[in-house]
Amino acid sequence: MTRNRLRRRVQEHYRQVVGRERLPAVDIVVHLKAAAATANRRTFYRELDRLFETVTRRGGSGGRSRNRGRSRR
Numbered sequence: 407m408t409r410n411r412l413r414r415r416v417q418e419h420y421r422q423v424v425g426r427e428r429l430p431a432v433d434i435v436v437h438l439k440a441a442a443a444t445a446n447r448r449t450f451y452r453e454l455d456r457l458f459e460t461v462t463r464r465g466g467s468g469g470r471s472r473n474r475g476r477s478r479r
Contacts, residue, residue, distance in 0.1 A: 408443045409438075412438050412442055412443065415447075415450065416436050416438075416454060419451055419454050420434075420454075420458075423455070423458055425462070426458075428462050429458060429461060429462055430461065430462070430465050432461070434457075434458075434461060436454075436457070
């Protein structure tokens with residue numbers, strides 16, 4: 407039940423993000439730590455805002471290679 411409540415909070419906050427149109431057209435996967443269940447809402451949303459800002463600045467690359475562990479041919 408906690409997992410679903412947190413998932414709904416993430417989705418609702420994303421819908422209300424100011425400047426959402428600046429986010430690149432990518433899928434954003436949010437892995438929540440156990441501490442997220444006990445965090446107050448202000449802290450929770452502040453961390454999500456920081457995540458969205460990072461994604462916007464990086465253009466969705468996330469700093470990772472898509473072909474991690476694969477040979478380059």
